[in-house]
Amino acid sequence: MEHCKFDQPDLATDSLVLVNPLLAGVANLTICVGERNGQPLKRFLVISESMRLASPVWNAMLKPDGPFLENGAKEVSFPEDDPDAFEVIIRITHGQFSTISDISDDHILMSLAFLVDKYELQNLVSAFISRWADSLRLCRDSSLLRREQVLFTAYVFGDCDTFKTALLDLVVNCRVDKQGVILLSGKPVDFRYLPTETTGCVTNNHFAKLEALMRLGTCAIDKLTLCKKNLCIVEDNATPCCGTVMGTMIIALSKIGHWPVPPSVDELAKSVPGFADYLDEHITQYVHTFAEDHEACPAASMYTDAMELMLKESRPLPNTLVQHFQAFAPKETSTTYAKVPTTPKKSKNKRRSSFKRTR
Template sequence: SRYIQFMNTMASQNLVFDPEGDVKFTFEEEAVENGDEHKKAGKADEKDSNPRGKRKRSNSTTPEAQIITMLVSSRHLSLASNVFKAMLRQNFQEGNELSLNGTVTINLPEDNPAAFEILMNIIHAKNRSIPKKVTLQMLAELAILVDKYRMHESTGFLADMWIAELEEDIPHKMCEDLMLWMAITYVFRHEEHFEDVTATARYYTVGKRFRFKQGARFSESLPIPEKVIEEVDRLRQHDICLALSKIGALIKRLQSPQPKLCPASIFICESSLLGSLLRSALSLKLWPLPEKPYEQLSFHDVSSSIKKLEILSYCQANHKGQDGHFIMDGIQREVENIRSRQFGVEIDFTGH
């Protein structure tokens, strides 16, 4: 949005998308400190990727907020958004006021004005004002509004362009940006990227809920459906359970009367295998086996711990075998096979 410097305790900015518009939206936005460079927020060439609400405050007296108004056409709104179409009918307060007075003012305190401005440029065909690139944070803000106001049809082709500019930076680790991508790819129906992002979450997520830093802008507002979170967690638990079952099965076999894991079936060797495995698993918190729902574990945590397990054999100490009869090699292959089958959440976006 067009952030401006000002000296008064309150300033206003009036944006006109239709001179004959009959709907006025109002927003209140925290001001930038005096001396900050005028920026067009959301453009991808900006160095600062902070979303709205994290601007620096100066020590001097600065205005707390600016009022932004946007004059728009109810007809364009209704064509682009079923939510606004319903809101502007006479059975809603806003629609009734519009019908009686010919105009209506709607306050949107929770919406990002920078993202909303982009959407208004789109639906009013202000093509020269529509950015060709946006930051990841701005794309997430747009996704929030598109989902909230059901504006998928109006924005789909532009979202494809914005995503194409950013897709090389999709992270392959658990971080806040990954959650932004999950919301973006879900809202804009990017099936392939959505599956990739949820596959990464399946591998790295600790517990059911995705964690944001305290006070993060997007911690509560991202349009990620509960069914997606539930499915990522179900897959996470399934993978962890499967990996741990390999360790449990090995311990159970070593506890049996005839494990047959030592080629020579030497009792002291198989006892050494069991003892070293239990001791190593205990130190790595893999024994006793963790139980569902594994709230403090990710599959990455479990697989990394399994790689650190040490199994020692009597034969190995006496140069008759190597590396615990290579038992862990087999376990490692099984865990790697689990990892290789970790696909993302599949959703048929054609039905959405």
């Protein structure tokens, strides 16, 4: 797929982008988008009425007597918006659908989502939403966007699968400090443009996973204290295996301040993968109890598998988010026609109506 980028205007000659040749002599407004060194990155000639019809926000902004067009002004600036994404919107607004190529640039996709949300353009771009959601799915694995940016873009485009994948990724990899701030790589996650339910989803799921992992670790410790032979979780006298040594585990836990086991996950300053790694390293630590090498204890493998399953599981979305994504689901269309009552024609000659011609 080609990147959806258009030619930059020559600012030295003050050229304008005319997205539709038919607008020559008709366009009545100049739109300046982006800013660098006090100059717009792109300038477009548009029809103000088309812009107003496309967006209720623009309708309020571009009224002849509105604050942006005072004293007969013919130019409006949008310095904070992305010029490439804005050009896509302007081309759609002015009917240039054939010039919109597939978009493989994740930053343009995010900028489009921002514009759609900011200027309430959902109805205008409804025919393109599914295509943009497909593009987002294709580039999400190699995307350089932050996780909250992927979340926001998927939310605006109605891409439930990508939203849930990004949400789980954030849940697993974030940390929550004592003030309840969600941190990723040591920096606060920006939830400004996401629905309020998202923050609760991340926090609740994050602590639910930590609690599940803590229960798993506590269960392992309880079983270890009850085992008798070889210090193995599963007693099997016929099968030699690697035992988990209780003393080694307790010493390791004490060094990192987790022995005794914290009474609640609030005292765990760890990410979910960090806590899982800690369990894997210290609770399922293998120490050979026989001279020769043997396979790992099956119970230890069971705990490792259980931890991996916990990391992959995601909890259901809140009803408000479910309803949001359901609105983007393709509607089943079926055409039904009213049946016109008909009365069969009576044959005047019943004998003739049943007559079969023979040769």
